[in-house]
Amino acid sequence: MSDHEYVPKSKFGKWFNDRLPLLSLASHLTDYPTPKNLNYWWTFGGILTFCLIIQIVTGLTLAMHYIAHADLAFESVEHIMRDVNYGWLIRYVHANGASMFFLAVYIHIFRSLFYGSYKSPREIIWIIGIIIYLLMMAAAFMGYVLPWGQMSFWGATVITNIFSAIPFVGEGIVTWLWGGYSVGDPTLTRFFTLHYLIPFLILGLVVLHIWALHIPGNNNPIGIDVKKPSKDTVPFHPYIVIKDGFALLMFTIVFAFFVFYSPNILGHADNYIEANPMVTPAHIVPEWYLLPFYAILRSVPDKLMGVIAMLSAIFVLAALPWLDTSKIRSAVFRPLYKQFYWILVADVLILGYVGAMPAEGVYLLIARVATAYYFIHFLIILPVLGSKEKTIPLPLSITEPVLESSLNSPIIKKKESLN
């Protein structure tokens, strides 16, 4: 990469850069060669960084007014909404920001699934991403507990009770998590502490995620390696910066729509009732972004097995680079995988839908079929597809499809025989 030759122009710059090569890093980031065929699905990395920063900034400001105590938390949130200058705005941005963060991360993950971005040599980027996703879920769950409404309290009760499924030590672990014999003040205080900590852990992992990305460079829509950097790539700045910036602008329009026009549509009315340990709301549902996993948990009639199925649904993703045995990255050249990909998308959406419905009758049946299919996709279809699928021949380079008309047919013939 070009940053090795980078020499600052000014004398002071050179003096500084010899001692701490920050200018070399900046030069690497601006010149970073990016495949020129990246489409808008690649802009969500930047959007996610934006979401993280928004959550940290609004979270810090909310923490200046919030009180993490079981008797005061609910009131302090209402105090933020009614008395604190722009408190309503900051809280609505933070609450909807969590949903926007997950919206963006799901698009980011499904982009990776479509274009095979998790495959060699990008396995570590993918696994760091899965860890970030797990931390996001932990942060979102604990953040949802902080307003100390009915959904906060009972959501916390149900989720922490998942650990009680562990044989022998489960009950002890749950008591330890609670700091008592039920969810209460000690639980709230520690959840606040951890909710404050996790975003900074995520920030550190994002740095590793990007560092690991900059070793092999970006994947791209046709999923083949960059052959000639001068022809196949463009520098990150200004090309990708402008494209990411435009996508971010579009994204913030959606974000602003939720914040200003329907700030509570993604929440639950029950959470505006203060936590009451004596009464469980009639219908407990987690936030929308956790619904598919909730559906998997409920579709298994046994407590421990339900918990194992739910956790496996996430951990199976970490093994994906080895479960998908096909060497071809992009679904563009995998006609069968492309169809199974869209079935999986539908399957996850169905799981999300039945996760929000009561666990009985036809919904339970659908949830069971969809849960089974989810695991069949990753554990059976993907490993088998790698050897059985007849793939479409790959282009020779990123530039080739663009210049295809100028290429003579013998080259294409030759390429096909190689495959």
Add this chain to the structure above:
Amino acid sequence: MPEKKIKRREFLYTTSYAVGAVGVGAVVWPLIDQMNPDASVKALASTEVDISLVQPGKAITVLWRGKPVFIKRRTPEEIDEARKVKMEDLKDPQKDEDRAKDPEWLVMLGVCTHLGCVPLNDKGDYNGWFCPCHGSHYDTSGRIRKGPAPTNMEIPKYEFINSNTIRIG
């Protein structure tokens, strides 16, 4: 001579690591144990309840250690129903006689053993309790009959101080 030296070094490595591990453990344990219930939480371990106003067939809910406790005054029919059940029909076999010292009074933790919600009284397929969260059905003895919950609702330690008062815990 050289052989002896290596043995001495290995001994030093092993003992250093062992002492280091014990030291790390001793330092980490307070940081973990601080999260367990503290002395003020443990001090609230028992509560006394006046049951003189509870009518037959009705139940009251009291808070003990932050958890709801159901105190149900059962009707003869409900007791009958609970005692007639065959053990092989139960997921977590337990006699009603072992759950209610005084058959008229059922005292149990109002916490679903699935994921901790509070079940609703007089609901479900077995005329006992029904958990709205994930659909567990309990009978008139609070035993699990249908649904994802693995065990019967728990019976806390309690005693009758006199005919009108129960001490839980």
